[in-house]
Amino acid sequence: MIRLSWFNVTSLTLGFAFLYLPMLLLIIYSFNESQLVTVWAGFSTKWYGELLTNESYLDAAWVTLRVALVSSTIATILGTMAALVLIRAGRFIGRTLFSGMIYAPLVMPEVITGLSLLLLFIGIGLDRGVVTIILAHTTFSMCFVSVVVSSRLMTFDKSLEEAALDLGCSPFQAFRLVTLPIIAPSVISGWLLAFTLSLDDLVIASFAAGPSATTLPIKVWSSIRLGVSPEINALSTILIGIVAVGVISASLISKRTMLRQMAEEQAAERA
């Protein structure tokens, strides 16, 4: 074990405090008995109970989840296809334009993306609701999937695909049986990225959402304007919990797989 100097300890404490103190406060106040968020009046879990009976929050959560699932799946399919074309098709006419257009939403201000989508939906007479939020989220999260998948494809050994063709695969079979299983981790992380982006998006969703469907971030934002309620704290605590469990288990799993793979490779070389 390395002994930490007082300087290390101080910087570590400050760093963690900077990152997590606000969240810690939020979690503590979610267990507050009082109606007033900033006044502590004893421990209680009543806000969690109220949250579960509040229909409008549950509806919003359900919409958010559906939108995230569907839009991240579509974005993953389209984004992976775009990445394949960019990395594999070599030089074709308009390639630079194509890649620029795929990556543009990464740097495009969300307000502009949202506004232009709103204009489009009005223009074609599409009623704003779940469908329009899904479309909007797919549009802006697709480029993130493309970035993740294409960076993996750049290091992908092309001879693996050639070997599959050589052994009798059609190009599509080669993709399905060889390329996809190998790049699966990056496709999955692309999907997760799109999923979380969709979960917490406020700006684009508020342009694309209509009276028939509201997502959780919009709901939270609009109720904050009427004053912070302890219910929101409870909701946020649940979300923090879900995210923490997800992140920690994902990193544990990937670390274990990596260690096992290293051990096996060493064993193979010794044999």
Add this chain to the structure above:
Amino acid sequence: MPETKFEPWNDPNEKPLIEFRGVTKRFGTFTAIDNQSFDIYTKEFFALLGPSGCGKTTMMRMLAGFEAPTEGKILLGGKDIAPIPPNKREVNMMFQSYALFPHLSVWDNIAFGLKRDGKDKKAIAARVAEMLKLTRLEKFANRKPHQISGGQRQRVALARSLAKAPKLLLLDEPLGALDAKLRQDTQFELMDIQETTGTTFVIVTHDQEEAMTVASRVAVMDDGRVVQVDTPDRIYEDPNSTYVADFIGDVTILSGSVTPKDKGYELRFAEGQPTLYADSDLSLTDGQTGYLAIRPEKVAVSPEKPEDRRNALKGKILDIAYLGNLSTYHVELPTGQVVKAQTANTRRLANRPFSWEDEVWLSWSDSAAVLLER
């Protein structure tokens, strides 16, 4: 027993398995293969040998179907293969990186091609078992590629490419990733497997020793052209150019003007030096420039001038490379040119006769050196 000797290229009735007919391949303005024609016969172990960038890999990729010739035709069993995509060709390839599928076990890697053919499960299992036995991998069938050593991976790649019993197997630098000792063992293993399966092998390599060891015929390539196609011994003893002579093994090349004499030519390579003689079938004109290629092991080193040989040169030992079984002497002539001579160390070190700076005589027989036109 000349009738059992494997020499289909000398038999006019034998039909070649592969025919390159005026094949040219260009990438943009770069010409990788320049109008080449040659044949490969059934059951041959054919080596494409050359430095990197000479076009040998392009040649192989055209056979596999990953590149198409810009001009000319490649025939497999008499049929043009240009319109056949790689997955429909009866050609399999073993990749330089092995290209094993990392997500599949050794067994599934070998079965991969068979499954694509839609064979029934029993037949696939039987064929995979046969391949595992052939490559001595039975114990590793359930391992993933990252769980086995480099040599074993190489054998999996070989088993996978042989499983479909292709008419032609392509090997792209198959032993490049192995260490020297394993390489040698594997070379002999490859030859055994080639003989057992009776498959035609085409190997691409930049390692001349490897090509000479495994191949029935070697095609020496340079800059998009096949310079010479011949058996290993003829490539070594009868090179058709200084390029081939220099690329294969060690050689000293002396150039000068030639004069016909006896059954060959006399070469005047430097002022004040004796002329050198070599038997030759070439038809050169008097005074034309010729190149004399002399292999070091054919040059004798002696302290006195040998009386019985016409080719004798005096020089000073510049360097001695002691290789254990052999010693190579670099002998500097008074003109500054260096001639290499190699002797077998039949005696122990203490009794070796020559040392640095010694004045010695180099000599070789009339037929030892090869006279070349270019």
